Amino acid sequence: MFSRYKKMSRSEPNSASVTNTAALNGKLAVSIPVHVSQGAAKKPLIRKQTATVQDHSVDSDKDRRRRERLGEIKLELHRELLENLNLGALDKASETELRTEIANITSEVLQEKAIVLNRQERSILFKELFDEVTGLGPLETLLQDDSVNDILVNGPKQIFVERYGKLEKTDVTFKDERHLLRIIDKIVSAVGRRVDESNPYVDARLRDGSRFNAMVSPIAVDGSLVSIRKFRNDKLGIGDLVDFGAFSEQMAAYLQAAVSTRLNVIVSGGTGSGKTTTLNALSSFIDNSERILTIEDTAELQLQQSHVGRMESRPPNVEGKGEVSPRDCLKNALRMRPDRIIVGETRGEEVIDMLQAMNTGHDGSMTTIHANSPRDGVSRIENMVAMAGIEMPIKALRSQISAAVNLIVQVNRLQDGSRRMTSITEVTGMEGDVISTQEVFRFQRTGLTPDNKILGHYTATGVRSHYAERFRMWGYNLPAEIYEPTAR
Template identity: 65%
Template sequence: MFDKYRRNRLAATGHDAFDVDHEEAPTPAAEQFNEAPADVDIAPPEAEGSQSRRLVLAKIRSLVHRQLLETLDLSALDHASEDDIRKEISDMVKEIAPNQPIALSRTERDRIIDQIYYEVTGYGPLEVLIKDDRISDILINGPEKVYIEKDGIMQKTDVQFSDEMHLRRILQKIVSAVGRRIDEMNPYVDARLPDGSRLNAMISPISVDGTMVSIRKFRKDSLNMDQLVVYGALSPNMAEYLKAAVRCRLNIVISGGTGAGKTTLLNALSSYIGSRERVITVEDTAELNLQQDHVGRMESRPPNIDGRGEVTQRDCLRNALRMRPDRIIVGETRGNEVIDMLQAMNTGHDGSMTTIHANSARDATSRLENMVALAGIEIPLTALRRQIASAVNLVIQISRMQDGTRRVTSITEITGCENDVLSMQEIFAFEHTGISPDERVEGHFVNTGVRSHFTDRFKRWGQELPANIYQSDLS
């Protein structure tokens, strides 16, 4: 049944990118997927015998893969079923295994079949990691060092690539599928994968010790605010306040570091946007998963190989202003689009939101000032700060703690600008008290006792909050 996919055997004129010299033991990579996806773990130390067995298994995998490349028309495999491909690989394993110095167990044979199948149809060693929903980040520092963040904890896996060429080939396969390229002339790439994951990669000469890859995965099901409260990301009082803030169309900036959960929180906040409102999103790499029906999504585009055709976030934002949006959401403000974002917040698009990289609410406003300056826009500092005070109503600070948990550490209102200084008041905070014996962060959320500057606005919009929501928890 599989014969129609066969082709004449190629003359041995050289090695494929995956080929391994029979005279030389390959890099141990055969048992890259020792467990089911949920059990990818830190690589345990190996005994000498176990290491030798891994080398033999790697050799078998390489031989099977080479034979598959030489005997099958891989371009026709798009029309083959998974069962057909796996059966052909299984037959090749049965042909090659008897000539090897070890006897394969059924588990080892199945692993080899899985690995070859992923090489042919998927992302090779990365396939299982990408399919594991508990993994949020995949970080590669060369062919032998693959790390993951799983359940908030960073750990090294036993996943390995055969060599640098193997890693480069898998990377090229990933980026070419989404219309991007990476080579010596373009040694880095940023792309969005079909499942919504964000990939950034660098190769030599930019990356000194081998190809570096970062894959940021996103949940298929967005967390809502109630779930964030259950997970301890914020308190019920915080959630009630933020619900009122979104429904009353306050302009919100979510501040935090890389991987702190800014996009997750932004998606959760979007659930409070009314169904009658038109929302336009602008992003460098589309990551937002808003929970409304009337959403227009825009994504920037890098220049082509000739250096033309670039569409920046600022270009998208300018066009978004002409598309009758009620709210504009910028996935991340990081460049000269900042001035258009501030102007949009000041010109009838209240309720707009964005994220920014900063360590505190005060730092977030300073970053806004710096980005305006770096954009080459000459505006007096006093005027700029007054514009920020008028445009931004609320700064939410979210942080990734030492134990990997994410928490909203501060909710701060911007109340105005006095004597060239932005007036800010913190309404809620997270008080970090220490580390438990099992290395978990200890602390609790507190109300600072400061009454919201927007209390009257909440009343006018029918979102009046109970007075005790501001009652101080600070001693």
């Protein structure tokens, strides 16, 4: 299936990955002194904080030279593998066959060059070569780690990941900038896109559905920047989010009534706050008989209904032609007899068509926006309409928004890394020139634990839902106590 190994000629390496073996050996705690007046002991106003100073071990020259030598070996082997393997047959080959072929070629080269490696070094070398040929090199290990949510690359020597809401630096590195650029090009070329000096940033989707963004020189000053939002294979439902503490059972019951009775919902929040996860969970309340069309820049939504049409926008090609914007998709969706339209993220002129859809019979539509609070979310919509160049009296615009949007669900990533639904706010209409809203549920913070975990509870505000009668007419009789505040 694969071409046979050909004799190599020694040449300078051009790219490959090298694992970084620097490790933390210890932590040095540094306390900030707090001065207290003499006499009776007083509780300090400033909490003592602990800063950690990383103490990096210095590897011996022997270990460093051995690592460099292994890196050079891998560079040569990788180049030869690309030249000698039948790349056209890779898709048809099983993983076992490919691993065996790579191991055979590698072993033959090592024997020919009289390079002695122990079993562990050979195992690591085989794995890294396999990842270089078939995957994304150093990033492959992080992509396979289920605990990692985001991968953030700041140049070839700094790779961070987010685990459980917290950022941490990894010991994974690229060999150099050329190696990083080769991996970036491998990703974007697979989806028919490009990135270079004339087009220094790109969005793409990995084969597993993960969202990929990259920016290269000259815009990225200290090395190419890459961010990968990993795609979750396990779909988190409403019950899962309640169990994780993202919101309460009372809020879940209310949201079920809101989605099922076709209220138009906007999920608002910052980057990484869980907007898409929340939107996925809310969509589980949509009846299976409805026709749903989704529009996204990068397809991430995982709807469980059987009648779903998915659309993905497209940037212009090398000649600057062929662009399909979210607005183009949304305009076309209106001609495709949808019951509901779900836009993964509204951030531009497509907001105009989204408001029109919500106002013209496509009740139950949903989208997400970037905003820090429900009130900011309304202002954000106004700003997007203004940026689209639509000249409309502010009162008329706000009247359109108040008629189109029924519910704003606010999600936030808090300082301890937890993601919570911090507010559910209804849009109730207009009062003069102002859009009137009322908060029905909120997350009430009560304090902070010694290890900086946020304490709090979910509570109703005591305000009865503006849509209570609508819920009742559709058969959702929510008990009155669901709106009663919870005291703790």
